[in-house]
Amino acid sequence: MPVRPVEPARAADAVLAAKGATRVSVVVPARDEEDTVGDVVRGVRRAWMEQVPLVDELVVVDSDSTDRTAEVARAAGATVHAARDVLPDLPPLPGKGEALWKSLHVTSGDVLVFLDADLVEWGVHFVTGLLGPLLTDRDVALVKAVYDRPLLGPDGREVEAGGRVTELVARPLLALHHPELAGLVQPLAGEWAVRRAAFETASVPVGYGVEIAALVDVAARYGPDAIAQVDLGRRAHRHHRHDTLGPMAVQVMAAVRSRAGGEPVPERAELVQYAHTGEGHQPRPRLVDLRERPPAVEVPGYGGGVVR
Ligand SMILES: O=c1ccn([C@@H]2O[C@H](COP(=O)(O)OP(=O)(O)O[C@H]3O[C@H](CO)[C@@H](O)[C@H](O)[C@H]3O)[C@@H](O)[C@H]2O)c(=O)[nH]1
Numbered sequence: 001m002p003v004r005p006v007e008p009a010r011a012a013d014a015v016l017a018a019k020g021a022t023r024v025s026v027v028v029p030a031r032d033e034e035d036t037v038g039d040v041v042r043g044v045r046r047a048w049m050e051q052v053p054l055v056d057e058l059v060v061v062d063s064d065s066t067d068r069t070a071e072v073a074r075a076a077g078a079t080v081h082a083a084r085d086v087l088p089d090l091p092p093l094p095g096k097g098e099a100l101w102k103s104l105h106v107t108s109g110d111v112l113v114f115l116d117a118d119l120v121e122w123g124v125h126f127v128t129g130l131l132g133p134l135l136t137d138r139d140v141a142l143v144k145a146v147y148d149r150p151l152l153g154p155d156g157r158e159v160e161a162g163g164r165v166t167e168l169v170a171r172p173l174l175a176l177h178h179p180e181l182a183g184l185v186q187p188l189a190g191e192w193a194v195r196r197a198a199f200e201t202a203s204v205p206v207g208y209g210v211e212i213a214a215l216v217d218v219a220a221r222y223g224p225d226a227i228a229q230v231d232l233g234r235r236a237h238r239h240h241r242h243d244t245l246g247p248m249a250v251q252v253m254a255a256v257r258s259r260a261g262g263e264p265v266p267e268r269a270e271l272v273q274y275a276h277t278g279e280g281h282q283p284r285p286r287l288v289d290l291r292e293r294p295p296a297v298e299v300p301g302y303g304g305g306v307v308r
């Protein structure tokens with residue numbers, strides 16, 4: 001698949017002109033991001049709600065935070081929903097994908113722009129860059145961010161290129177199972193935009209499999225050319241320790257496997273890691289949640305962009 005070439009971030013005027021009556025929702029999933037979520041919300045709000053009327057709603061989905069994420073996000077100007085309070089009749093599930101899936105039920109946008117809440121280097125042009133192809137080309141269903149992503153050391157200085165799960169898991173998986181998606185520069189980017197019609201009709205892994213699942217599903221349904229990429233420059237975020245990337249890797253792999261047919265993926269997998277203590281190598285098992293939410297359109301009462 002010739003993934004569209006990287007396009008430069010589009011100028012605000014052109015994007016605003018192309019918006020017309022299209023409703024735009026920006027959604028920020030956040031779990032324990034009190035240090036950074038305020039900047040992300042304030043930046044988007046000032047640039048694209050107060051100065052230029054591009055974004056119709058700005059929603060933070062608080063994903064079981066135990067810190068002041070919700071309070072900080074609200075003070076910065078976001079509408080905040082606790083993920084577990086959305087569709088309260090359903091038992092809540094943990095994870096980023098759950099937060100994005102729940103956002104479909106509390107937003108009204110025809111297009112949704114997702115931004116991670118842990119960004120430390122980013123710009124408000126992320127929003128216009130991601131919206132540009134969706135607003136100007138009816139054949140585009142999903143837009144992925146492309147960027148340089150440094151791996152920052154503890155002092156905040158660049159150590160090497162980031163994207164450990166991207167390089168060691170996502171790209172090899174795409175090479176093996178979806179070579180038509182090998183042109184994606186940052187398949188796991190948390191910054192992406194999608195038409196509601198494309199996201200609400202797909203099942204959504206509750207964890208970190210949400211991004212790769214959306215790519216595979218959109219390519220299967222609309223063709224790989226329905227995925228566009230935009231070059232947003234440089235992006236830096238808070239890094240996980242490598243051992244906490246293990247569960248993320250399992251979720252990314254499970255999302256691809258469950259779309260490959262064959263044996264069903266279990267609801268949970270046990271990932272055993274080892275810690276070297278005075279008593280030798282001690283197992284540290286973790287249960288990784290591999291469940292998926294059904295397409296939002298199948299949930300009774302789903303408003304399809306009309307928030308009840
Ligand atoms: O249970 C969770 C976990 C994370 N998040 C939020 O999701 C975003 C990304 O999470 P993070 O743990 O920072 O992921 P990364 O290490 O940055 O992982 C990359 O790769 C993941 C797997 O594809 C993507 O989901 C991420 O967006 C992408 O940045 C952040 O705003 C988190 O606060 C939640 O809302 N709920």
Ligand SMILES: O=C(O)[C@H](O)COP(=O)(O)O
Pocket residue numbers: 149150151161162163164165166167188189238239240245
């Ligand atoms: O996208 C990824 O590969 C993970 O978020 C890890 O990124 P990092 O190696 O830059 O922390």
